[in-house]
Amino acid sequence: MIRFTNVHMTYAGGNEALKNINLHIAQGAMAFVSGRSGAGKSTLLRLIALIDRHTRGQIIINGQNLERVRDQRIPLFRRNIGFMFQDHRLLVDRTVFDNVALPLVIAGYRYQDVRKRVQAALDKVGLLHKANSNPVALSGGEQQRVGVARAVVHRPALLLADEPTGNLDPALSWDTMKLFEQFNQVGVTVLIASHDLDLIKRMHKRIITLRQGRLLTNAADIGQS
């Protein structure tokens, strides 16, 4: 699903964020990326989503060589990915329903399908009754769950989450991780960047550790699930 071969990433300012990364994550796996602040966790996810382009090496996502994905094809490529952020990044001028519907509207689903899928996603995160609320009227944990629903509503093959529990208390963080695990169990490949080592150790999943842009763990090809 995800394969990095000798990948380097140097930002425009000459900042070497990733150095010689070799990595394979199998389809349907769930893995964590950990490391200190500035280690390159976010950069790794950004390369996968083509938010930035790597400067050397090869990245293959879902069978697609990212170098071959031209700029005009990026939107189509991203429709196979779901995103989660530390700051939930919900749109506060719309209802919870409309927020979750966004990936489907972008993809041009018909309203009946949109409604069915949004309801299913909200139901799964336990927030169906809040569909018509404004996101600002929700608690932090609820907002994060809306973010999860939005990330999976279009049934992406790959779910990327950057510090999804950064703002949550331990109990809510655990719940959110469990939610990701549920989606993983139905076949979604999940990659989560987090510096909360205690939490991710308890999940008993593969942990990829970065230090100053280099990969620490060498067990690069296990792909547990």
Place this chain on the structure above:
Amino acid sequence: MDEIKRRFSTWALQHAQAFVFSLGQLIRNPFGNLLTVAVIGISLALPTGFYILLENARQVVTGWDSSVQITLFLKYEIDDDSAQGLAHRLEQDPAIAMAGFISKAEALAEYQRLSGFEEALRVLGENPLPSVLVIRPGVTIATPDENEQLLARLRQLPEVDSAQFDRQWVKRLFALLDIIKRFVIILSSLLAIAVLLIIGNTIRLAIYNKRQEIEITKLFGATDAFIQRPFLYSGFWYGAGGGLIAWLLITISLRLLMQPVSVLSELYASDFQLISLSAKNILSLMTCGVTLGLLGSWVSVHKHLREIDPS
């Protein structure tokens, strides 16, 4: 085939969504947007108002022009009989409605009465004035050009010494109207640019206010076309709203002018009616508004949307 049909219906659906969505967004912030639309409306109303006043002025002046008379001063040696004969001949001309004859004696009497040079003329002893024909062009002839042609034709008659419009000022008025018309064109261009800038800037602000939303939609795979659409449609709504307001302003202004104008035209025993916006005028006004709206937002979107990338 089914694939094409599916794609087309997706495309149509997304357009419809953006169309309605952009209107909803504008309505959600009524005060700020009404202000923008009002400014656009006034900018459109000014040149349109000038245009319609110009049309009215043209109407009035054209009325005067058809009553223009041509005075033919005949050569001195032409006597009253041949002058009268000429008048009869000219009246046969379809371009001439009437040819009035003023004999030398009549001309002298008139001149004496008006000028007060009675004494001087008496000293001369002999009547120095030629016979005069007063020509009224045919009713169907209205344009200045045709009158000009008639004048040239009359000048060439062997009996005629000189010929002139006795309403030269109508020509001057037409010239003045042409200057005003050019002024209105310049003003319209400037205000069109102003409308473009207003809409462009409004859309630019909207883009920056929606920065986060644009980033998110880009992350979830929105194409540039998808992201642009609501902004282009807002430009459309701004332009259309501005056009409507301009229409409203002009209609109200003309209503206010109608009464005093009809009082004035009654005083002149004229049946002049104030022209108001025709259906064609309204259509062009709306087309202008919408075109400017779309153009302004298109330029703005192309300049500023590129700058936003997800992070």
